[in-house]
Amino acid sequence: xxxxxxxxxxxLVSAACQGNGQRRITYLPDTAMLxxxxxxxxxxxxxxxxxxxxxxxxxxxxxxxxxxFEVTQLGISVLKKSxxxxxxxxxxxxxxLWSQMHGNEPTATMALMDLFNFLEAGGDGMDSIRQLxxxxxxxxxIPMLNPDGADVYTRRNAMDxxxxxxxxxxxxxxxxxxxxxxxxxxxxxxxxxxxxxxYYNVPSTSTPxxxxxxxxxxxxxxxxxxxxxxxxxxxxxxxxxxxxxxxxGVAKYDDTYTPRGFGDNxxxxxxxxxxxxxGGYKGDPExxxxxxxxxxxxxxxxxxxxxxxxxxxxIDEYEALPxxxxxxxxxxxxxxxxxxxxxxxxxxxxxNRDEQTEENDYYVRSHITDVGDLKENYGYTELDADGYHFMxxxxxxxxxxxxxxxxxxxxxxxxxxxxxxxQVQQLPDQRLHGLPLVVFHQRPPTPASPNLGRxxxxxxxxxxxxxxxxxxxxxxxxxxxxxxxxxxxxx
Numbered sequence: 001x002x003x004x005x006x007x008x009x010x011x012l013v014s015a016a017c018q019g020n021g022q023r024r025i026t027y028l029p030d031t032a033m034l035x036x037x038x039x040x041x042x043x044x045x046x047x048x049x050x051x052x053x054x055x056x057x058x059x060x061x062x063x064x065x066x067x068x069f070e071v072t073q074l075g076i077s078v079l080k081k082s083x084x085x086x087x088x089x090x091x092x093x094x095x096x097l098w099s100q101m102h103g104n105e106p107t108a109t110m111a112l113m114d115l116f117n118f119l120e121a122g123g124d125g126m127d128s129i130r131q132l133x134x135x136x137x138x139x140x141x142i143p144m145l146n147p148d149g150a151d152v153y154t155r156r157n158a159m160d161x162x163x164x165x166x167x168x169x170x171x172x173x174x175x176x177x178x179x180x181x182x183x184x185x186x187x188x189x190x191x192x193x194x195x196x197x198x199y200y201n202v203p204s205t206s207t208p209x210x211x212x213x214x215x216x217x218x219x220x221x222x223x224x225x226x227x228x229x230x231x232x233x234x235x236x237x238x239x240x241x242x243x244x245x246x247x248x249g250v251a252k253y254d255d256t257y258t259p260r261g262f263g264d265n266x267x268x269x270x271x272x273x274x275x276x277x278x279g280g281y282k283g284d285p286e287x288x289x290x291x292x293x294x295x296x297x298x299x300x301x302x303x304x305x306x307x308x309x310x311x312x313x314x315i316d317e318y319e320a321l322p323x324x325x326x327x328x329x330x331x332x333x334x335x336x337x338x339x340x341x342x343x344x345x346x347x348x349x350x351x352n353r354d355e356q357t358e359e360n361d362y363y364v365r366s367h368i369t370d371v372g373d374l375k376e377n378y379g380y381t382e383l384d385a386d387g388y389h390f391m392x393x394x395x396x397x398x399x400x401x402x403x404x405x406x407x408x409x410x411x412x413x414x415x416x417x418x419x420x421x422x423q424v425q426q427l428p429d430q431r432l433h434g435l436p437l438v439v440f441h442q443r444p445p446t447p448a449s450p451n452l453g454r455x456x457x458x459x460x461x462x463x464x465x466x467x468x469x470x471x472x473x474x475x476x477x478x479x480x481x482x483x484x485x486x487x488x489x490x491x
Contacts, residue, residue, distance in 0.1 A: 027309035029300050031244055037126060038295045041117035048286045049106045050360045053081050053147035059113055060084045060143070068120045074142070075177045078158035081147035083177055088119055091136040093305055096187040096271065097298070098142040098178060101163040101194075101262070103149020103156070107278035107287045108193030111294035112143045118299070129303060136306035140185050145174050153357040164194075165258075167265040178262065182269060189234075189305055190273035191298065192216075192263040195287070198280025198380075199352070201328040202251050206378035208282065209324045210246040210290060211297070213238060214253040214275035216263035222255060229315055230272040236313035237304050238274070238297045239321060245293055246281065251324035253277050274301070280328070282380050285485075329369055331475050332379030336460065337389035338450045346386075348374035351456040353473040356489070363432050363489040366456040366473025381475050388460035388467060390450045393420030402426045403433050403490060408481075411435045415469045416478050420457055421445055424490065431490040436471045436482060440491040 046055065063069040063086065070087040077083060099108040119130060133139065144150055148158040156162050157172055166175035182190075200209040215231035217223075224232070242250045253275055258264050266273040276297070278290045304310040329350040336347055349371055353364035370377070396419040400406060403424055406414075414422070414437065421438035438445050438457055448458040460468040469476040476482050 024311050025307055025309040026312050027304065027307065029241055029303075031241060031296065033126070034296045034300060035292070037118055037299070038114060038292050040124070041114050041121060043110070043113040043117055046110050046113055047288075048360065049110075050153050050357060050362065051106065051110075052151050052360070053144060056109065056113060056144060057082065059116070060086065063116065063120065066120060069116070074181060075173065077146070077148045077174055078172075079148045081151075083142070083145060083147065083174065085181060086116065086141045086143070088139040088141070089134040089137045091134065091138055091306070093137045093189065094140065094185055094187040095137055095189040095191070095302065095305060096140045096142070096182065096185055096266075097191040097193060098145050099193040100143065100150055101145040101174070101178070103146045103151070104153045105155075105195035105278075106150065107195050107290050108276065108294050108298075109143050110287075110291045111298060112141055112193075114291070114295045115299060116141075129299075132306050133302055137302065139302065140181070140187065142178065142181065145178060153362075164262055165260040167262040168260045182266065182271070187266075187271045190263070190266040190271040191301070192266070192273060192275045193294070194275065194277045196253070196277040196279050199328045200251070200279050200324040200326050201378055202248055203322050203325040204376075205248065206328070206382070207248050208280040208328060208380070209251045210249040210279050210281045211238075211242055211293060212251050212253040212275075212277040212279055212324050213318075213321065214255055214263070214277070215318065216261065216267050216273060216275055217255055217257040218264060218268035220257045222257060224315065227270055227272050228267055230310065231267065231274050232315045232318040233310045233313040234272065234301055234304060235274050236315070236317040237310050238276070238301055239318070240313075241297055241300055242293065245296075249281075250321060252318075252321045253324060255323075279324075280380075327377045329377065329379045330366075330381065330473055331456070331470070332374065332377060332382045333460070333470075333475075334374070334382070334384045335386040336450065337385070337387075339389075347371055347450060348377070349450060350374055350377055350379065351470065351473045353487075355487075358432060358489075361432055363487045364472060365489075368450070368452055368454050368456055371450060371452050383460075383468065383475060385460050385468075388462055391418075391459040391461040391464075391466065392448045393457060393459055393469075394418050395421045395423065395444055399423045399425055402428055403435065403439050406435060406437070408435065411437045412478070412481065415459075415471070415476065416466060418459065418466050420459070420469065420471060428490060433488050433490060434486045435488060436469065436474060436476050436486050437488075438471060438491070439488065443491065445491070
């Protein structure tokens with residue numbers, strides 16, 4: 001077995017633990033190698049979050065013909081879509097990984113497709129990893145547990161049930177499939193792979209929580225037994241790698257015991273289970289960077305399990321991670337001047353852009369999420385608007401034939417003149433557009449005001465002259481040409 005006794009160029013040192021004579025492996029991951037593996041084996045057919053069941057099914061079924069994976073159809077969803085399990089390896093350590101039990105949480109599914117490519121490859125200097133995993137572990141992957149939700153990019157399944165609240169009742173067909181798979185395999189380790197909203201921040205900082213980790217509780221007292229303790233050690237090892245990519249961008253997820261939750265129940269069933277929640281990272285709307293992080297941390301965690309090197313980490317290292325906070329927004333404007341009934345005042349405004357799915361794409365609808373003193377809040381984009389005043393925009397008097405008549409340069413010129421919206425005569429078949437303008441067909445937009453829940457379409461002006469525009473929640477400096485992609489819609 002010398003072909004995997006020393007993994008590539010990683011440092012592996014065995015040392016006797018004091019007192020009990022057990023061997024403890026000290027392991028230093030080669031993160032450059034792991035990152036290179038991702039770039040080499042990234043699945044090229046998946047480039048955005050809103051892929052469908054029909055996009056990944058061929059990637060699964062093509063592996064039936066090979067000798068690397070054992071592909072099994074576990075069953076079908078409510079809407080008769082196949083749900084598969086892929087098994088790799090024949091070792092004694094059984095690991096179960098499931099993704100996208102919430103249909104709009106696809107990041108880990110992308111990473112699993114990349115990981116399948118890696119495991120199936122060879123002759124690249126990384127066969128020692130594959131051999132280690134093949135001999136020491138049996139890996140059971142269940143990608144896209146909720147295909148019905150995935151196809152419409154929604155959290156719940158076609159029965160409108162949250163699958164992650166069905167571990168106790170087993171009322172859903174998909175939930176029962178996972179329960180039965182767990183009973184059949186009886187894994188010693190589990191990975192519950194999710195996404196969370198991008199508005200979680202590390203407490204008292206503007207840093208987004210890019211990945212949240214959790215060793216779920218198995219009882220209301222949140223006791224730590226050996227099973228949960230091992231999950232904490234695995235999570236501590238994951239955190240160490242993540243700190244090299246997103247320093248200070250990792251937190252713990254809420255550890256309140258959830259008797260209906262799968263992670264909590266897997267922990268109670270004897271599988272050391274880690275919840276991985278993919279959060280937010282500035283400039284990564286399609287979560288392709290976080291996809292890379294998922295590939296790296298999942299592959300490395302499997303290596304740690306295979307060689308049991310996760311015992312080198314202390315539970316206290318996991319416990320030291322802060323719990324995630326939720327005080328982040330897409331845009332935060334501080335000290336905005338406003339007036340009402342002859343009363344002048346200054347306020348902070350937080351703005352979020354909510355995604356609305358349109359086939360394989362999306363547009364956003366923005367609204368003001370909070371108003372007032374927001375000193376402890378943060379934004380992916382922030383502006384100190386001291387000296388600027390909230391100003392309503394105007395609708396351009398011309399009615400355009402269609403949205404294609406207006407270029408980006410012309411749109412910016414209109415904004416500088418105080419026009420924020422245009423009307424078009426024809427409603428296009430493709431209603432998504434990328435202009436920094438509100439575009440409508442018949443019904444004009446509601447006039448703006450700095451009030452909770454209102455649409456975020458207004459100007460920040462100095463001496464009556466627009467300096468910044470906020471269009472559908474996008475902050476635009478009118479002195480520059482924006483580089484951001486606008487995900488807007490013809491109303």
